[in-house]
Amino acid sequence: MEAPRWLDEREERAWRGYRRMRRLLDLELARELAQDAGLSEPDYDVLSDLSETPDQRLRLSELADRMLWSRSRLSHHLTRMQQRGLVTREECASDGRGSVVALTPAGRQAIEAAAPGHVAAVRRHLIDLLTPEEVEALGALTHRVVDHLTAPIGPAGDPPRRVAPTSAGPEV
């Protein structure tokens, strides 16, 4: 590790582009979401994950693992969302420690109202700007990186590291 291999021009361009896109896309999507639906991106993600679940409810740590959030962060955020009436906490029947997060009718209404506009924004600012080949490539490439980062042990000489904030399985 003595002679650092710097990024060549092409790699530099990809890396800078990625970070710039990341920032701008985030700003814009968050802006539209807040304006059109009164939700933040974290709000949206919580509601979205909950609404995709059969019973509209999930164990707190299950939800945290799916979102790659720490339990603490989720707990704080749920407290705020609960105060706005978007979700509720219920006791968990099978585990006395646990709590179950459930979508309220208002929460369901909020996500259903927000989703079409949000998807449209994702299309407008990202997906529809790409060729089908690029969409395919982006899917392949991101999943490879995700697999690498969630592999139980570094695949090739990496220091073995777990990266998820809590004890998430190698969920993809």
Next chain:
Amino acid sequence: MEAPRWLDEREERAWRGYRRMRRLLDLELARELAQDAGLSEPDYDVLSDLSETPDQRLRLSELADRMLWSRSRLSHHLTRMQQRGLVTREECASDGRGSVVALTPAGRQAIEAAAPGHVAAVRRHLIDLLTPEEVEALGALTHRVVDHLTAPIGPAGDPPRRVAPTSAGPEV
């Protein structure tokens, strides 16, 4: 805009992969950076941008624009970095309002110590996992999205929007 065009399977895969990668890559890079160099990613970005500049110094708003940060955020962050001795503020000769941010020797030393490891981490967790074609595609695709988001007026029926936190030019 009545019938929402949802994402098809391939698009969904790309979008989810992107967000997951984003999160995991961030966590891992931030973790290594903090551990190996005692810097946060924002710290690194500030130092990096400053060190790339001819005179190791930049007007505050110039720096904010390059980083796509609000002046407020940068000002707060500089206060913290200043207390750690990484940067200093100087008065601007040509503009009585302005201030110039400059790298201190300690700041220069910090970025020089951090850079090789950080670049190695970017390689290990992203760049070296991609084929040359994918690197090329990622560069092309991200720059297209960035251009779209920074275009002065929405290129195709978009509501005209500026997305940068302050008055950034369409800098790439």
Next chain:
DNA sequence: ACCCAGTTGTTGACATGTCACTGAAACCGC
């Protein structure tokens, strides 16, 4: 010369996220 709209950077209040810690409950070998 002077006014004044706009820009620059800072600040304080607040929203959000992280970290270390805690009590309660589950798990597990005995």
Next chain:
DNA sequence: GCGGTTTCAGTGACATGTCAACAACTGGGT
């Protein structure tokens, strides 16, 4: 059943980011 360990969720202190308001200053029109 019992004691030690682990996991679950919540909490408070703190770090970071956002937003609106502000004072100092610039620069252009008159």
